Amino acid sequence: xxxxxxxxxxxxxxxxxxxxxxxxxxxxxxxxxxxxxxxxxxxxxxxxxxxxxxxxxxxxxxxxxxxxxxxxxxxxxxxxxxxxxxxxxxxxxxxxxxxxxxxxxxxxxxxxxxxxxxxxxxxxxxxxxxxxxxxxxxxxxxxxxxxxxxxxxxxxxxxxxxxxxxxxxxxxxxxxxxxxxxxxxxxxxxxxxxxxxxxxxxxxxxxxxxxxxxxxxxxxxxxxxxxxxxxxxxxxxxxxxxxxxxxxxxxxxxxxxxxxxxxxxxxxxxxxxxxxxxxxxxxxxxxxxxxxxxxxxxxxxxxxxxxxxxxxxxxxxx
Numbered sequence: 001x002x003x004x005x006x007x008x009x010x011x012x013x014x015x016x017x018x019x020x021x022x023x024x025x026x027x028x029x030x031x032x033x034x035x036x037x038x039x040x041x042x043x044x045x046x047x048x049x050x051x052x053x054x055x056x057x058x059x060x061x062x063x064x065x066x067x068x069x070x071x072x073x074x075x076x077x078x079x080x081x082x083x084x085x086x087x088x089x090x091x092x093x094x095x096x097x098x099x100x101x102x103x104x105x106x107x108x109x110x111x112x113x114x115x116x117x118x119x120x121x122x123x124x125x126x127x128x129x130x131x132x133x134x135x136x137x138x139x140x141x142x143x144x145x146x147x148x149x150x151x152x153x154x155x156x157x158x159x160x161x162x163x164x165x166x167x168x169x170x171x172x173x174x175x176x177x178x179x180x181x182x183x184x185x186x187x188x189x190x191x192x193x194x195x196x197x198x199x200x201x202x203x204x205x206x207x208x209x210x211x212x213x214x215x216x217x218x219x220x221x222x223x224x225x226x227x228x229x230x231x232x233x234x235x236x237x238x239x240x241x242x243x244x245x246x247x248x249x250x251x252x253x254x255x256x257x258x259x260x261x262x263x264x265x266x267x268x269x270x271x272x273x274x275x276x277x278x279x280x281x282x283x284x285x286x287x288x289x290x291x292x293x294x295x296x297x298x299x300x301x302x303x304x305x306x307x308x309x310x311x312x313x314x315x316x317x318x
Contacts, residue, residue, distance in 0.1 A: 014065040020162050021139055023050065023067070024057035025115070034072065036116045042072065088112075092127040098300050102160040102293050103153060104128065104138075107302040110149040110279045114140055128154060142168065145244070147261075150177070150284025150302045163292035168241075174288040177236040177246055178225065178304070180281035180312075181255040182268040185224055185232040192249040193219045196242045207262065208244040210252045218242045220249045228315040230271065231258070235285070246282060257282055275311045283308070 018026065027039050027048065039048075046054045047070040050061070061067075091109060098105040106124060108114065113123035125140050132138065141153035141164050155161035167173045195215025198208050209215075219239040226233040232255070236246045244263070250256055251263035258264070258272040258281040272281070288299040304312075 008071060010069045012067040012069070014061045014063060014067065016063050018158070019061050019063045019065075020158065020165060021061055022057065023048075023055055023059045023061055025139060026061060026067075028116075031069075031072075038072075042070070047072065088122075088127050089131050092124055093131055097151070097302060098298075100293075102156055102291070104156065105287070105300050106152045106154065108144055108149055108152040108284075109305070110147050113146045114143050114152060124152060125154065141165070142173075144284055145280075145282075147280040148177075148282045148284060149279075149305060151175070151287040151300055152284070153287065157292075160292040164289060167289050171239070172289065174286075174299075175238065175284060176286045177238070178233060178281075178283045178285045179236055179246060179250060180231055180233050180258045180272070180277070180308075181250050182231060182258070182265050183255050184227065185222065185234055185255055187224060189222060189253065191219065191221050192253055193217070194249055194252055196245060196248055198243050206243055208242070208248045210248065216240075216242060218245055218249070220246055222250075226312070226316070229318045231268075231315060233312065247280075272311070275314045276307055277311045278307070281308060281311075 012030070014026075024039060024043065027034075027043075028036060031039060040057060042048045043055065043057055049055065049068045050059060050065050052066075052068070091112070092106065095106045095109060096104060097107050106128075108124055115123040115125045125138065129135070129138050135156055137156065137158055139155050139158075139161050141155050141161060144150065144152055153164065155164065164173065194210045195212055196208050196218045197211035197215040198206055200206055217240065221237040221239060223235045223237075224232055225235050234250075236250070238245050247257055247260055247263050251260065256263055256265045256268065258277055259269050260280055260282075283304055284302060285304075286299060286301045288297060290296070291298045303309075
């Protein structure tokens with residue numbers, strides 16, 4: 001396999017148009033031919049620094065930041081470039097709920113990562129970049145867990161990305177999730193405020209727990225949508241945006257989400273599988289925000305996939 005040696009340190013200054021994006025996303029575009037796994041390893045080892053400091057993959061670039069990239073070996077683009085399969089392209093293209101000159105909003109399928117990393121070459125954003133190669137500035141606006149389905153915003157322009165990020169920081173983006181939980185959710189339990197602490201294991205797996213000392217303040221608001229014999233369909237509104245927040249808040253309250261492999265309940269999951277549920281029942285059902293172009297309110301709803309809808313019908317007929 002042919003390789004090119006990058007013999008010298010390179011420096012890059014970030015301009016206004018490239019500011020606001022994550023360093024890992026910027027590197028994936030700039031370091032053509034470098035595997036995603038190597039980019040994350042270089043960041044961990046400090047081979048790539050910003051303003052002479054080590055940074056994490058989620059660091060948001062700022063105007064006039066200086067990125068230092070140590071000498072690395074880069075496989076030629078022709079040898080290393082991956083191609084998203086036609087099936088995945090059709091899946092992602094068929095998941096588009098809304099599109100205009102500034103945004104694309106997907107009903108992301110469960111099981112599809114939002115981006116490559118942690119052993120994955122690609123996710124929804126990489127697939128979309130290959131589907132729409134003429135759009136040079138496609139960026140994820142926010143994230144969803146791999147197993148969570150539903151509304152996912154992709155920005156076509158840096159200005160749109162910055163505008164919605166500002167709304168996210170100011171908590172002006174309204175995201176509503178549907179979750180099927182074990183047991184009868186109490187009508188009085190409308191707000192869960194439990195501090196959450198994220199622990200990253202050596203394997204890279206993220207595990208979150210309630211921790212009064214180390215945890216960050218976290219709030220989720222819940223509303224009952226439908227009650228069944230042994231379960232409840234609830235709407236969850238995360239006021240804060242912690243990792244696995246809805247899943248942990250539900251489980252810590254005694255009502256874990258169906259088919260949650262990290263925080264779930266084995267007996268409940270076994271029962272739900274007989275109803276045809278074979279994935280985490282957590283769905284980003286709607287999202288609402290001010291459109292970055294004209295400030296009008298845009299609200300998008302993502303329908304449940306057929307398997308979950310049919311499962312709810314079976315539960316209703318128990």
